[in-house]
Amino acid sequence: MTVSDSVGSLASRPAGPTGSGPRVYPGPPLREVPGLLRKLWRDRLGLLSDAAGEYGDVVRFAMGPKTIYFFNHPDHAKHVLTDNPANYRKGMGLSEARRILGDGLLTSEGETWRRQRQIISPAFRRERVASFAGVVVGAGAALTRRLDAHVGAGTVDLAREMTALTMDVLGRMLLDADLSQLHMLGPAFDVAQDQAMFEMLTLGAVPLWLPLPRNFRFRAARRELEDAVRTLLAARPPAGDKQGTDLISLLSAALQDEPDARLRWRGLRDQLITMLLAGHETTASTLSWTWYLVSSQPAVAAAIRQEATEVLGDRMPAFEDVARLPYTTMVIQEAMRLYPPVWGLPRKAVSADEIDGYQIPAGADVMICPYTLHRHPGFWPDPDQFRPERFAPTAPPPAHRYAYIPFGAGPRVCVGSHLGMMEAVLVAAMVARGFRFELQGPAGRDPEPNLSLRMHGGLPVRVLRA
């Protein structure tokens, strides 16, 4: 039975209350398919937000060969991510990204994933992350020197600066290496992501072997990333020479039992490319949206600067300062609510399931969307307003634990969440005490939902002294 067959038979059944038979999915009628496809291509967030507004917490998009089951209640997110995660593999976009990420932690499944997670998790525990504060502060200091040089000068793309910062942190942290030499990494990741989105949006109808310019570009990008990883690994001291404590040393040790050298190499390559991609875009996106929001609200800019000055004075921050910067933390949390770097959590159902009385066929594409959950009017008053006070330690917690999931949830929750938060908070404080930004170009920035939530056209600003 195909997905559309099963949906057809479901849709023709009468609606029944929960528990008394399968419910009929709300959703746009068939005649709207061309418009939906256009919107899927041009305005994915608008498509999902509008549908949630029009149809409610459950929407079925029947789009020709593809049907998407969109669930937008926190209880639904809990079911898919935490209560029954074994039934939901990584879905659209991520499954395509697998071509470049291979069997890295983000895209692997089943036993392979479980083994990797066991090996990798200890490297990201709170105590270990604390030991990386020096790396973050070093990269933050390099960033402030670059910003210093821009004060009073022309327009700077702050989003690009945030990406350079997060790459710097990862290079030092993962490999003890300076990634600033590897300028090609950024564009190669862009091409790879662009391809993953293209494959998702064309519903996989354009095979990679076709002699198209985009396919050539993708293959070249994949080669560049592989070459970069080879260069980085080759530059490391030989095993046994130095007992490294960076992540790749841990991974190499864990792969030592693998007798096949090709598999050992492939394992390392996949993890390294995965960590570079998963770790740099997300944190850069968090910081970019934070600066955008903060720079639009002078009172918030003044408050974050005041906290940074009072807590840090002139000294460099340390890990312990994260807990002493509650307002900065609130600002970051609220920025991630409005603009969650991972805006969608696509999944594919392994077997048939039921959520809230709605039948999900085996193989169905299910979408949980932090972007729409974080703006759900049933759980967030004035959901589109930027109000860091929502996250004040004295404020009531979010109305539902799963109404706020910037790091995902359940067994596949982000492994780098402590690192990402530490990095965002410490760097935001370091920058805020010295600088403020004047937004240039159009007043509002449009979110561009790639694998992570980018800013269309970057973030052009003028850098001013605080």
Ligand code: HEM
């Ligand atoms: C503010 C920054 C970050 C945000 C918002 C974020 C968000 C997320 C989310 C939502 C997921 C779950 C994806 C899913 O379930 O489909 C995830 C997974 C993951 N993240 Fe992060 N992330 C951040 C920083 C980082 C950093 C710094 C690293 C590593 C250096 C990292 C590495 C990973 C990995 C490897 C996974 C896959 C985990 C697994 O499936 O077991 N992330 N991230």
